[in-house]
Amino acid sequence: MHLFFWREAWRSFRAHRGLALTTAFSLAAALTLCGIFLLICWNAGQALAWIGDRREMIVYLSDDAGEAQVKSLQAKIAELYGSSTFVSRAQAWEEFSAQVGDPEILKAVGTNPLPASLRVRLRPALQNFTAMEECARQLEQFPEVEGVRFGGEWVRRLDALYQDARRAAIAVGVIVALAIVFVLHNTLRLAVLARRTQVETMTKLGASDHFIAMPFVIEALLETLAASLLALLLLFGLQQALAQRMDGVGFLPPVWTLSFVGSALALTWAASSLALTRILRTVGA
Amino acid sequence: MIQFEHVSKRYGERLALDDVSWRMNEGEAVCVLGHSAAGKTTLLRLITHETQPTSGTIAIGTFRGGRLSRAHRALLRRTMGVIYEDFRLLSDRSVFENVALAVRIGGCFSESDVIPRSLRALEEVGLHGKQAALPGELSYGERQRCAIARAIVNRPAVILADEPTGALEPKSAADVLALLQRIHREGAAVLLGTTRPEVADAFGGRRLILEEGRLREASPAHSFMPPATAPAPEGA
Structure with missing residues (x-):
């Protein structure tokens, strides 16, 4: 048929x-x-x-935060938000130096003013403006955290x-x-x-x-x-x-x-x- | 099997059927005789549910009264074989394909049965050798025999024939009537509509006469089948 x-x-x-x-x-x-x-x-x-893959959140650590506290914070971040990479003050300075290039300017800065930080790669579900804003707000509550930056306007656009x-x-x-x-x-x-x-x-x-x-x-x-x-x-x-x-x-x-x-x-x-x-x-x- | 109770059909101002009541039993042969526009085709169209009565009730087998759904209407039509004056064969298909189409539409037989059944039906009407021909290559008599093969191929319990000899010369008309008589003898009820008394005489069976949409019975309810004789051509 x-x-x-x-x-x-x-x-x-x-x-x-x-x-x-x-x-x-x-x-x-x-x-x-x-x-x-x-x-x-x-x-x-x-x-x-x-571009989204490059979305990351930078969590600046307070100078008082010890190694154990940072490890504990990283564990909490891993549990709640995603993976994180520790960037020490020295590493941050090296990166900054590499970006600036001119040693005269670096000499003018004097001592390293940069804080240690955690670069957080959020889980895909959290890679949107609303979620990132909420994550930043929550992370700022931790005593080891001095501030959080994630380029909110850019992510929103x-x-x-x-x-x-x-x-x-x-x-x-x-x-x-x-x-x-x-x-x-x-x-x-x-x-x-x-x-x-x-x-x-x-x-x-x-x-x-x-x-x-x-x-x-x-x-x-x-x-x-x-x-x-x-x-x-x-x-x-x-x-x-x-x-x-x-x-x-x-x-x-x-x-x-x-x-x-x-x-x-x-x-x-x-x-x-x-x-x-x-x-x-x-x-x- | 078929029962009309006080059926009337009106097309606008014109009353095509007026309070018609009659009954056709299983295996019966009935000839409806009437002049042109007397209401014969309307009567057959009411049976096949191509049109609806204005008033009254029609029962066909287990299908009873009222407007049927499209699916039920199709089912009803599959229980009967219809032969039209203008044959209604599909011109782009061979004789065999026209008959096989009816088997497929019937849906009662498997695909492997389609070919043998269709060939057997064509053999019964004497068209075995012309199965590959297109309808346009056949004479009118052969076309009508092909239409009959299509009507009988599913072995329906009732055959409706609307002026089946209208387009045929006497010899072919006699052949077609003989074929219808044989189908009736084999057990099918046959309802034939014609304008020609000589066709009604040749066909036999119970005769109903339609005049201006009103029905009267011309012979008692019985089924007899005299041998078919060639009716005189129309107007002779």
């Missing part, structure tokens, strides 16, 4: 090649648009993750940028989903009307809506599959062109690629099933 439905879908595809190709190209255009935003999101996400990118991707996804539903509904209506005699005869013979609709659904799925593969091909070409001009522009990973095709197919299945239920009510009495 399944083979029969596939044969029927193929028969319909051959009989209405023009319509099928128009549908596939329309869907490919919509999916390419969606894919471009996915590509932007993926690369933006990668860039933000890379980074988070806002990431949220905006996500919202844009969702909005584009919804628009493309609506476009797919619109294209499929109209194409299926045309396909059913083009085969009105067949649909009416099958209805009179007692065919269920499922039986009549299945070849149309399969045809729509094949068109979407072709369209999504074409869209991926175009996206790959775009990514290759961009990669020659900009460093670090990557293509969608396999999971995203499969999700892209899978989502398009799932949407097509749902949209075409719903559309056909409506269309068959008007055609097959």
Whole structure:
């Protein structure tokens, strides 16, 4: 029976090649648009993750804090917030010296004014502005801690940028989903009307809506599959062109690629099933 | 098996069926005779639930009264075989595929049964050698025989034939009637609608006459089957 439905879908595809190709190209255009935003999101996400990796919190220690107290503080930080690295006053001075470079300026500073500190790499769940602000507030309560710095404004902007990118991707996804539903509904209506005699005869013979609709659904799925593969091909070409001009522009990973095709197919299945239920009510009495 | 109780059907101002009550039993042969627009096709369309009565109740087997859901309507239609005057064959499919489609729609048989059943039905109507032909390559008589093969392939309990000889010349018409009589003898109830008294005479069975949407019984409820003779062509 399944083979029969596939044969029927193929028969319909051959009989209405023009319509099928128009549908596939329309869907490919919509999916390419969606894919471009996915590509932007993926690369933006990668860039933000890379920047996010460098998010750290610097906990300045008071001069009174002994080695045991620092170790105890590190254990608490490891338990509550993430990993930490101890930077002694001497190390901090060395780093500062390396950054400044000019020995005359360093001589002018005189004795080392820099405090010892802990560089804290927060857990991924805590790498956002609200959580980091709360962590800083809590860490400042420890007696060994003199102050905490984490570049709050910078983190806040980074988070806002990431949220905006996500919202844009969702909005584009919804628009493309609506476009797919619109294209499929109209194409299926045309396909059913083009085969009105067949649909009416099958209805009179007692065919269920499922039986009549299945070849149309399969045809729509094949068109979407072709369209999504074409869209991926175009996206790959775009990514290759961009990669020659900009460093670090990557293509969608396999999971995203499969999700892209899978989502398009799932949407097509749902949209075409719903559309056909409506269309068959008007055609097959 | 089929029962109409005070059924009326109105299309706008026109009353197509007026308070029609009748009953058809299992295995019976009934011929509905009436002039054009007397209400024969409406009666058959009511049986297949292609249209709904304006008033009254229709019972077909276990399907009783009211508007059926699309799924139940499809199920009802699968329990009967319908033969149309214009054949309603799919022109882009071979004779075999037209018949096989009905088997698949019926859903009663496995995929491996589709081919033997379809071929057997085509053999029964004498179209075994033309299974690969497209409907357009057949004569009208052959097309109607193909439509009959499609109607009987699932062995339905009732066959509805709406003017099955209307488009046929006398010899083909006689062949088709003989085929319908044979199907009836093998146990199926056959309801035939025609405008031509000679077709009704050749077909036999219980005769109902429809005039201006009103039904009257012309012969007592019994089923007899005289041998089919070629009815005279229309207008002869």
